[in-house]
Amino acid sequence: MKYFWSLLLLIFCSLTTQSQVFTSLDDDAQIVEPITWDSHLEKKNDSIYKLIFTAKLDKGWHLYAQDVAEGGPIPTNFTFNNSPTTYELVGETSEPNVPTYYDEVFGMEIKYFEKEAVFFQTIKIIDPEAIIEVEVEFMVCNDSMCLPPDTIPFQISVAANKTSKGYANAEITPIDIEKTEALSLEMKGWDAYKPVGEEKDGYMTIFLLGFLGGLIALLTPCVFPMIPLTVSFFTKGAKSRQKGLVNAILYGVFIFLIYLLLSVPFHLLDSLAPEILNNISTNVTLNIIFFVIFIVFAFSFFGYYEITLPSSWSSKMDDKASSIGGVIGIFFMALTLALVSFSCTGPILGSLLGGSLSSNGGAMQLSFGMGGFGLALALPFALFALFPNWLNSLPKSGGWLNTVKVVLGFIELGLAFKFLSNADLVEHWGLLKREIFIGIWIVVGIGLMLYLFGLIRFPHDGPKKKLTKSRFGFGVLTFIFVLYLFPGLTNSGFANLTLVSGFPPPLFYSVYEKDTQGPLGLKAYKSWEKGLEIAKQENKPIMLDFTGWACVNCRKMEEQVWSDPEVYEVLKNEYILVSLYVDDREKLPEHEQFNYVRGNGSIKKIKTIGDKWATFQTVNFQNNSQPFYVLLDTDLNLLNPPVGYTPDSKEYLEWLQQGLQKTEE
Numbered sequence: 001m002k003y004f005w006s007l008l009l010l011i012f013c014s015l016t017t018q019s020q021v022f023t024s025l026d027d028d029a030q031i032v033e034p035i036t037w038d039s040h041l042e043k044k045n046d047s048i049y050k051l052i053f054t055a056k057l058d059k060g061w062h063l064y065a066q067d068v069a070e071g072g073p074i075p076t077n078f079t080f081n082n083s084p085t086t087y088e089l090v091g092e093t094s095e096p097n098v099p100t101y102y103d104e105v106f107g108m109e110i111k112y113f114e115k116e117a118v119f120f121q122t123i124k125i126i127d128p129e130a131i132i133e134v135e136v137e138f139m140v141c142n143d144s145m146c147l148p149p150d151t152i153p154f155q156i157s158v159a160a161n162k163t164s165k166g167y168a169n170a171e172i173t174p175i176d177i178e179k180t181e182a183l184s185l186e187m188k189g190w191d192a193y194k195p196v197g198e199e200k201d202g203y204m205t206i207f208l209l210g211f212l213g214g215l216i217a218l219l220t221p222c223v224f225p226m227i228p229l230t231v232s233f234f235t236k237g238a239k240s241r242q243k244g245l246v247n248a249i250l251y252g253v254f255i256f257l258i259y260l261l262l263s264v265p266f267h268l269l270d271s272l273a274p275e276i277l278n279n280i281s282t283n284v285t286l287n288i289i290f291f292v293i294f295i296v297f298a299f300s301f302f303g304y305y306e307i308t309l310p311s312s313w314s315s316k317m318d319d320k321a322s323s324i325g326g327v328i329g330i331f332f333m334a335l336t337l338a339l340v341s342f343s344c345t346g347p348i349l350g351s352l353l354g355g356s357l358s359s360n361g362g363a364m365q366l367s368f369g370m371g372g373f374g375l376a377l378a379l380p381f382a383l384f385a386l387f388p389n390w391l392n393s394l395p396k397s398g399g400w401l402n403t404v405k406v407v408l409g410f411i412e413l414g415l416a417f418k419f420l421s422n423a424d425l426v427e428h429w430g431l432l433k434r435e436i437f438i439g440i441w442i443v444v445g446i447g448l449m450l451y452l453f454g455l456i457r458f459p460h461d462g463p464k465k466k467l468t469k470s471r472f473g474f475g476v477l478t479f480i481f482v483l484y485l486f487p488g489l490t491n492s493g494f495a496n497l498t499l500v501s502g503f504p505p506p507l508f509y510s511v512y513e514k515d516t517q518g519p520l521g522l523k524a525y526k527s528w529e530k531g532l533e534i535a536k537q538e539n540k541p542i543m544l545d546f547t548g549w550a551c552v553n554c555r556k557m558e559e560q561v562w563s564d565p566e567v568y569e570v571l572k573n574e575y576i577l578v579s580l581y582v583d584d585r586e587k588l589p590e591h592e593q594f595n596y597v598r599g600n601g602s603i604k605k606i607k608t609i610g611d612k613w614a615t616f617q618t619v620n621f622q623n624n625s626q627p628f629y630v631l632l633d634t635d636l637n638l639l640n641p642p643v644g645y646t647p648d649s650k651e652y653l654e655w656l657q658q659g660l661q662k663t664e665e
Contacts, residue, residue: 211372567649
């Protein structure tokens with residue numbers, strides 16, 4: 001018991017640590033082009049032709065139909081620059097019956113094509129020498145990201161039945177050349193930062209988290225009494241001490257392997273659909289499910305009911321262990337322990353599952369967590385078999401074991417609201433603003449304090465006895481923690497509770513009125529030119545944020561990473577934030593529209609705000625995916641390698657701080 005509180009504090013701190021992949025981008029491979037277009041004519045009679053457009057899609061990508069519900073992606077659209085003297089359109093552009101799918105990116109039912117898309121347009125030819133000019137506007141996505149909307153122009157010669165792409169007859173003016181050149185930044189330092197992928201895993205962290213969870217499980221009524229009984233069975237029941245020692249160690253090895261094997265199905269799931277595990281942390285439905293599960297676990301620990309597996313399972317395993325004997329029998333004994341102790345270990349394993357899978361680490365991270373948990377459970381059986389005299393130092397089973405369960409119940413209850421808070425932040429329901437969340441934790445803390453002081457009781461508590469020193473000490477610590485939380489209810493400088501940073505919602509998600517000029521209330525400039533001007537005035541570096549209204553990972557970064565109090569403060573106070581939306585379909589003023597001349601001589605029409613910023617990103621950073629973040633000083637020196645989706649707030653904070661350090665050199 002004397003180490004119990006320390007273990008709880010360590011677990012409490014470890015739950016915020018998440019692994020991730022810190023993605024620096026390779027400038028030779030980041031122009032993603034998952035779709036190719038082609039077209040041809042089919043002659044029906046002397047004047048009627050069918051124009052067929054075909055799009056080929058890379059595996060995993062999809063193209064949206066022409067009819068898409070409001071609030072969804074950009075639909076595919078065909079614009080014909082027809083002249084009544086050359087040809088006429090007969091009817092509208094058609095497409096085959098398009099399947100309807102649930103789109104993970106937009107969270108709605110949408111019609112889209114996979115692998116291949118075909119569109120048809122019937123035309124009536126008036127002039128046999130007609131040149132049909134058409135622009136195809138489209139948007140492609142996969143299960144985790146969307147590329148900016150793009151436009152492909154076609155010129156189809158009826159006489160030659162030949163298709164060419166690009167604006168063959170576009171007039172290039174000096175203004176077009178000037179504006180094309182203006183899109184290119186004279187950046188300094190790009191060559192010095194050949195971005196290299198860098199992976200930093202959190203496997204040891206999640207292993208430690210699992211190990212600590214296993215140690216806590218050892219202190220529960222379902223497991224602790226089994227230690228001396230099982231060790232005595234092996235050491236005294238064997239024909240020789242050496243044989244008993246080997247059996248006890250083998251028993252521990254099997255316990256470790258059984259919990260490790262529990263992660264195997266997640267590896268199969270991960271290989272079939274990695275996004276299932278990687279998107280858990282921001283999936284609203286799953287966060288609500290975890291919230292409900294944690295509430296159920298909490299009341300189970302309080303003693304109102306038990307979460308147990310069918311008793312027939314453990315009975316069958318016990319029978320096999322008794323009848324088979326040998327190594328296989330020892331395995332079934334270990335499996336019996338895992339089944340019998342589920343009512344205590346299940347909630348802790350559930351916490352481990354929620355904590356590891358929601359950290360974007362995937363199945364491998366879960367394996368490390370399960371391995372740590374199994375090792376912590378297995379070690380006592382091997383160690384006490386090696387040193388049987390240690391059994392005499394173990395405390396006797398008693399009411400303190402139930403106290404451990406109830407304390408764990410209060411911790412589960414508090415953690416449950418973290419998952420509900422995740423869902424609330426993503427959906428902006430406003431149910432768990434920061435002060436409400438902290439208020440709930442205060443209530444939970446007061447409940448735990450009253451329990452430890454013996455003022456409230458639960459079903460499995462024994463007769464009321466004199467308050468022990470350990471319970472009194474833990475109660476005092478809980479009281480101090482509750483006092484620490486109270487300033488979090490205020491709208492003052494003391495509201496930033498650094499010790500619990502990452503658990504409550506961010507400071508700006510508050511019941512008090514806050515500025516809301518950009519994402520999360522940050523001041524964000526929507527123009528590169530304006531942002532650069534302000535950065536020069538305030539002598540601050542620039543955080544260039546290539547984002548999109550339909551970019552789900554961009555929202556994840558804003559809501560899960562930028563919301564970290566430390567990250568938020570750096571973005572707010574140390575950088576000028578310039579957010580450029582590459583899918584903004586608002587038309588540019590006519591005098592700002594122009595023909596962009598690519599390096600190969602082809603032309604792209606810059607008509608919308610999104611056209612401008614998507615081209616700006618591609619030209620300067622050889623990248624067309626979002627989110628994409630760049631740190632620059634006012635002299636356009638690149639401060640460190642740009643990064644993309646970086647779901648770990650600590651890694652992202654380090655990246656921001658590296659940029660600040662560079663400006664001070």
